[in-house]
Amino acid sequence: MEFFKGMGQDAVKDLYEVVSHEMEKYQAMNLELNMARGKPCKEQIDLSDGLIDGSIDFAIKSDYRNYGILDGIDELKTVFADVLKVEKEEMIIGGNSSLNLMYDTLMRGMMFGMSDSRRPWIKEERVKFLCPVPGYDRHFSICEALGFEMININMDENGPDMDQVEALVSKDPLIKGIWCVPKYSNPTGITYSDEVVKRLASMKTAANDFIIMWDNAYLVHDLYEEGDQLMDVFAESKKHGREDRIIMFTSTSKITFPGAGVGMLATSKRNANRFKQQMGYQTIGHNKINQLMHARFLPSTEAIKHHMEKHAEIIGPKFKLVDQILNEELDKYGIATWTKPNGGYFISLDLPQGCAKEVVNMCSETGVTLTDAGATYPYRMDPKDSNIRIAPTFPSIEELELAIKVLCTSIKVVVAGKVLGQTYQAGA
Amino acid sequence: MEFFKGMGQDAVKDLYEVVSHEMEKYQAMNLELNMARGKPCKEQIDLSDGLIDGSIDFAIKSDYRNYGILDGIDELKTVFADVLKVEKEEMIIGGNSSLNLMYDTLMRGMMFGMSDSRRPWIKEERVKFLCPVPGYDRHFSICEALGFEMININMDENGPDMDQVEALVSKDPLIKGIWCVPKYSNPTGITYSDEVVKRLASMKTAANDFIIMWDNAYLVHDLYEEGDQLMDVFAESKKHGREDRIIMFTSTSKITFPGAGVGMLATSKRNANRFKQQMGYQTIGHNKINQLMHARFLPSTEAIKHHMEKHAEIIGPKFKLVDQILNEELDKYGIATWTKPNGGYFISLDLPQGCAKEVVNMCSETGVTLTDAGATYPYRMDPKDSNIRIAPTFPSIEELELAIKVLCTSIKVVVAGKVLGQTYQAGA
Numbered sequence: 001m002e003f004f005k006g007m008g009q010d011a012v013k014d015l016y017e018v019v020s021h022e023m024e025k026y027q028a029m030n031l032e033l034n035m036a037r038g039k040p041c042k043e044q045i046d047l048s049d050g051l052i053d054g055s056i057d058f059a060i061k062s063d064y065r066n067y068g069i070l071d072g073i074d075e076l077k078t079v080f081a082d083v084l085k086v087e088k089e090e091m092i093i094g095g096n097s098s099l100n101l102m103y104d105t106l107m108r109g110m111m112f113g114m115s116d117s118r119r120p121w122i123k124e125e126r127v128k129f130l131c132p133v134p135g136y137d138r139h140f141s142i143c144e145a146l147g148f149e150m151i152n153i154n155m156d157e158n159g160p161d162m163d164q165v166e167a168l169v170s171k172d173p174l175i176k177g178i179w180c181v182p183k184y185s186n187p188t189g190i191t192y193s194d195e196v197v198k199r200l201a202s203m204k205t206a207a208n209d210f211i212i213m214w215d216n217a218y219l220v221h222d223l224y225e226e227g228d229q230l231m232d233v234f235a236e237s238k239k240h241g242r243e244d245r246i247i248m249f250t251s252t253s254k255i256t257f258p259g260a261g262v263g264m265l266a267t268s269k270r271n272a273n274r275f276k277q278q279m280g281y282q283t284i285g286h287n288k289i290n291q292l293m294h295a296r297f298l299p300s301t302e303a304i305k306h307h308m309e310k311h312a313e314i315i316g317p318k319f320k321l322v323d324q325i326l327n328e329e330l331d332k333y334g335i336a337t338w339t340k341p342n343g344g345y346f347i348s349l350d351l352p353q354g355c356a357k358e359v360v361n362m363c364s365e366t367g368v369t370l371t372d373a374g375a376t377y378p379y380r381m382d383p384k385d386s387n388i389r390i391a392p393t394f395p396s397i398e399e400l401e402l403a404i405k406v407l408c409t410s411i412k413v414v415v416a417g418k419v420l421g422q423t424y425q426a427g428a
Numbered sequence: 429m430e431f432f433k434g435m436g437q438d439a440v441k442d443l444y445e446v447v448s449h450e451m452e453k454y455q456a457m458n459l460e461l462n463m464a465r466g467k468p469c470k471e472q473i474d475l476s477d478g479l480i481d482g483s484i485d486f487a488i489k490s491d492y493r494n495y496g497i498l499d500g501i502d503e504l505k506t507v508f509a510d511v512l513k514v515e516k517e518e519m520i521i522g523g524n525s526s527l528n529l530m531y532d533t534l535m536r537g538m539m540f541g542m543s544d545s546r547r548p549w550i551k552e553e554r555v556k557f558l559c560p561v562p563g564y565d566r567h568f569s570i571c572e573a574l575g576f577e578m579i580n581i582n583m584d585e586n587g588p589d590m591d592q593v594e595a596l597v598s599k600d601p602l603i604k605g606i607w608c609v610p611k612y613s614n615p616t617g618i619t620y621s622d623e624v625v626k627r628l629a630s631m632k633t634a635a636n637d638f639i640i641m642w643d644n645a646y647l648v649h650d651l652y653e654e655g656d657q658l659m660d661v662f663a664e665s666k667k668h669g670r671e672d673r674i675i676m677f678t679s680t681s682k683i684t685f686p687g688a689g690v691g692m693l694a695t696s697k698r699n700a701n702r703f704k705q706q707m708g709y710q711t712i713g714h715n716k717i718n719q720l721m722h723a724r725f726l727p728s729t730e731a732i733k734h735h736m737e738k739h740a741e742i743i744g745p746k747f748k749l750v751d752q753i754l755n756e757e758l759d760k761y762g763i764a765t766w767t768k769p770n771g772g773y774f775i776s777l778d779l780p781q782g783c784a785k786e787v788v789n790m791c792s793e794t795g796v797t798l799t800d801a802g803a804t805y806p807y808r809m810d811p812k813d814s815n816i817r818i819a820p821t822f823p824s825i826e827e828l829e830l831a832i833k834v835l836c837t838s839i840k841v842v843v844a845g846k847v848l849g850q851t852y853q854a855g856a
Contacts, residue, residue, distance in 0.1 A: 031795030345466035367459030
């Protein structure tokens with residue numbers, strides 16, 4: 001006998017009798033003890049409460065300082081399910097960056113495909129993505145990093161040109177998605193019209209795994225009392241059984257701390273369950289303390305609205321100032337048009353063709369850094385070289401006034417120079 | 429003329445003269461104004477200080493609440509560069525999860541390849557990975573998710589069987605890496621010997637993009653005053669010009685808050701620069717407030733050591749208790765062997781072949797949840813069905829005592845039952 005060294009069969013039988021009864025006794029105790037994972041105990045975690053503030057009780061439904069809860073805490077889901085008009089089961093709360101969630105979503109599309117993909121995207125001959133322009137440079141960078149072919153779609157005051165979009169997606173199964181910043185779009189500041197939203201939600205696509213990357217970054221970011229109204233794309237898509245198409249993203253980056261907010265996504269339950277399963281390989285869960293701090297600081301839609309009014313008080317005057325200076329300096333010459341958004345973070349400025357790069361360079365040489373000309377286009381190529389993105393929030397009012405005056409002077413120098421066939425040289 | 433509506437050429441000339449001078453004036457002002465990104469201003473960010481504690485000054489070198497600093501703040505790099513014995517330029521600080529950094533590293537290996545890859549790994553016929561067993565289940569799950577073929581490597585008290593490792597990697601260019609938990613290994617608790625470290629650092633590999641996933645999760649997690657000493661694999665690898673092979677990971681998950689700590693990686697500067705470039709598409713930066721809180725709470729190697737002594741005071745007695753009960757209950761029967769680690773989070777228990785699953789199930793039916801039998805092996809297949817991972821940290825001393833007694837009784841019931849050819853049935 002290999003085990004129970006030196007014991008005879010009878011001795012083992014006796015032992016078996018004893019331990020079987022012992023076992024029955026334990027089984028009658030209704031124990032609930034978990035030693036499955038290497039989780040530190042509460043006392044260990046208490047050791048680090050000095051990190052934040054020992055007086056905060058982080059044990060709500062479970063100890064939020066410990067591991068677990070892959071898709072986010074219930075308290076914060078409750079708040080943002082209301083804001084986003086989704087069910088909690090349709091949400092995933094992530095780390096501090098919604099961009100990270102977007103990147104990971106497309107990375108997973110490449111490696112594993114979407115819910116209805118016939119194969120991982122990387123196994124397709126090519127992946128194409130529609131990019132309304134001008135748009136958000138970081139969206140386009142992700143596509144570039146993953147080798148997607150980007151197709152420009154014109155934007156107007158209603159959103160992307162839906163005739164163009166429908167004509168493309170109805171024919172080409174390699175077109176796997178479209179980027180949208182539907183409210184206070186980056187950089188034009190426009191909000192998609194109801195018609196555009198309806199057509200996006202219902203259109204037929206040759207690819208049955210087509211997705212809409214709905215980056216609702218500015219959903220509560222009104223500058224004035226009367227904000228734009230965005231139609232609910234998710235509700236619309238459900239009417240047509242197309243909710244797997246919609247992947248909505250938002251974050252508190254421009255509500256609380258840009259670098260330490262909370263990013264989240266919402267999509268169909270089918271997608272959400274699939275994403276959670278895939279996320280389970282990547283992480284045990286995101287920072288729930290930060291999530292809880294947010295749920296407490298922003299406990300309701302009403303609280304968020306009130307908080308965003310304070311943002312508007314700070315940045316509203318900056319947007320007005322930019323518009324006023326552009327008006328004073330440029331309007332009479334007819335050499336520029338610009339947007340007058342009701343929210344968001346940007347003013348989009350269009351110059352005569354072939355002038356944007358030169359203006360941005362001239363500003364740069366003068367110590368005024370603007371977003372690179374072309375950055376708002378795929379591959380950083382503005383085909384008309386005419387668009388400049390103005391981001392008025394960060395500078396102080398005084399700095400902003402000076403910066404926009406420099407910008408206006410640069411524009412006048414460059415455009416007048418072009419008309420006269422002259423090139424400006426400092427001190428010439 | 430298209431622009432300057434109604435103005436004659438002379439009027440434009442006059443204007444050009446005026447604005448050129450204006451431009452020169454601005455250029456002489458040495459301005460430094462940045463409007464490139466849609467960054468909220470300080471006053472906006474101040475609005476949310478209630479999230480944490482308004483009295484904390486988060487503006488150190490820059491406003492850590494705002495966007496930016498992709499690879500982590502200098503203060504925390506200073507602390508952990510000392511702990512890890514690396515240069516700051518060799519480090520990347522991430523979010524709350526080192527697992528996430530590992531997953532992303534391998535995901536990027538698949539999509540983009542490593543520094544010396546001839547092509548992205550996904551373009552290879554297959555990707556194989558060496559998995560010392562028993563090992564960490566989440567490492568193996570990542571491999572499984574990415575479709576890697578996992579090859580078991582035997583572990584002994586010195587670490588992975590290096591004869592086996594060298595024989596494999598020297599021949600097969602599709603073997604792209606190996607998982608290592610080099611100190612207080614999960615679950616056996618052993619620390620790699622100097623010889624194993626040296627051979628890993630210097631061995632020749634058929635794949636020139638072979639990587640060592642060096643998950644140093646328990647690097648400062650001594651249970652007793654005399655901790656194990658782990659040789660510096662990075663320094664060793666540099667002696668042989670093989671530092672691109674080493675990717676070290678660690679985190680504060682088992683130092684501060686498991687769910688809200690800071691994960692980080694360290695590797696060659698060449699790799700680090702490449703990773704940063706790739707990470708730049710994924711995020712603007714991780715949560716720097718959490719990083720700063722950590723740098724302040726753990727300002728030095730000495731502070732970390734002191735803090736970890738407090739952990740040891742809490743969990744050291746738990747490890748001793750488990751060892752004591754296993755000794756009392758099982759030693760005399762010769763039906764189990766187990767490890768007696770000097771640190772880390774686990775005790776690894778080996779039973780007679782074919783018993784582990786049954787024991788874990790019996791415990792589970794009795795309300796004692798253990799890590800699934802097999803979980804510490806690739807594909808959850810323990811070829812001998814003999815290994816059980818004990819994680820003693822989370823339960824209280826009282827719960828732990830009960831749980832281990834249940835475990836011991838289950839072992840006796842199962843093994844004696846096997847010897848007698850009997851199957852235990854409650855109440856039978």
